Amino acid sequence: MVNTEKLFNKGFISVTLINFLVYFVYYLLMVIIAVVAQDKLGATLSQAGLASGIYVIGTLIARLYIGKKLEVMGRKQVLRIGIVLYLVTTIMYLYMPSLIVLYVIRLLNGFFYGMVSTATNAIVTAYIPLERRGEGINYYGLSTSLAAAIGPFLGMLLLHTTSINFIVIMASVMLIVTTIGCFTIKVNNMHLTTEQRLSANSWQISTFIDTKVMFIAGIAFLMGLAYSSVLSFLASYVVTINLVSISSLFFVVYALVITITRPIAGRIFDQYGENSVMYPSYIFLAIGLLVLSMTTSSWSLLLSGALIGLGYGTFMSNGQAVALHLEKDISRIGVALSTYFVGLDLGIGVGPYLLGALRRFVDFKQMYTMVAVLPIICAVLYRLFYKGLPKKQHN
Template structure:
């Protein structure tokens, strides 16, 4: 994601807008996959979707070795994004079967830690390799990593969900409510706004740190982000399970706001890296716990888990995808400092929406009663 625009310009003489499209069209492919595969996952079977999509993800990644034109690059990026979105939708759903419901928050945070670490370390490694090697070395390393994942997918135990005739009929329908899960619409909308806010960091940090003359510190921003979420994710998951989603969701909005404000007023390396820690506590915490909330909202309907997670990640991906364009327009009007202040308002909006419209209290009470009933029934059996 972070190097393809540079490659498009240097190797295929792409304009700045064409280079931006080369990066962004991958997200479009991912969104299309989440929409379609999310609804068809249980019909096709989780095991089949995982294995076929990851094989094609390997093939479309290897296709980067051959780039005769921009049009071909756009096609490869679109297909590559689609295959990634399909594989991601499958793994997001499959992992839920490994986690007991009473530890759903903790389990999802462990799983989310793996993907967040990859998203933090990947850009750092990609930029580092581009400075010391070349694009083809990076693609070769990517191919090797995906090949290992492909092999792993054939050893992973995957349980398919048996659908009733009515559930199959719904999954094959083309009605809007079969593509998105309305129970997750609120948290997906919040995810969109949070992704929009975080895109200011992903898209403009490398330019901003040059303006501040802090490029060396800027290259370690995502390393600090990764370290913070590594330490805090397991704790956040346990807090989620014990005290409910408010205990982690509300602080996540506050921390992201503080991180972006700190970024706006940064004048030193220490301040820049501290902002990275706050952003990790904010967006990093929200990302996985939003997924746990989505699962909680459809916990009694296993056939809709794939659609629910797809709906949530569509919100996140869409925010990350359109964010650079929207905030780029803002950046043309104001300076970087003011742009980050604008971005810092977005998590506050999320906080207001969440507190106004999300009502977890009744659901939490019902969940506690259900757990007590389950425990009572287990004792009766024993």
């Protein structure tokens, strides 16, 4: 496997840029697709919601299956096949005559997005020195965070100033550049033993889910569930508290805080161990959601964005670093990472439905107060059941 003592090597930078563009296109289209379904195809609110949600289903299927088959199929082949088909299914948005066609395109697009992101998450580990893994994963995670901030902002801006076809063409051009990058970057495949290959080709549950990572994936599910309340209901909540004008800056503050703190959190992870960043992530997210529930002014809304960034943003990358440390068998890194991200994606995916049902019985402020309990539950579970990593792994 490729490895180097220098963190910011050519391979690390290249994979991180590829990951940014892949996620950027995902967020760019995610934020506008429901609007397009309603305006262009006459979809109801629930049908438009399905157009957004079915993408996550495709992603989850890819994470489970590709995570299992990644090393058998080869990291290089998965990356290249995935990016080509991600490009093709993105171009297909130019032809959306009906909701059924849109659903099919979204499902396939989600699958190939999941295929590429599963590959890049594994590939980047080969370019990060083991003793700087926490720091490296946090820098790599910045590509996702920046895409999550810039993609939705640009998507909404372009939707009101251009057309869906222009946005799709722009996304396709970006993916063409990404495809060229995927075919030029050096990617080494794993050399599997016969036993490892037979294990990966079996259909036992352990070949899809890494039991060593199940606990941190379960914590990720609860943290994703808590964060989904922000993604799904913030736009509606700010209307009720008359803060629509400032709300666009919420995710800008969120992204800025993550950009500044993630590299620091990575160094703390490597030097002092995972608990030094995991516990603060639970606390900050809980406080951020509580502040959000009591928000009545612009400054408190932005403060909640900063705290939620410190909480969820810190957890997301460092939880991934924990998952990597927990799986010692390098041939199962793909399975370990897919298990972790399945937990995270499931939380974000089912959150809107569960919290939407809860919303019928409580108002937004009460909902955010109740959701703030989830990170506290995570901290308690983590304290009771997480055994920790061997001390030597932190040095």
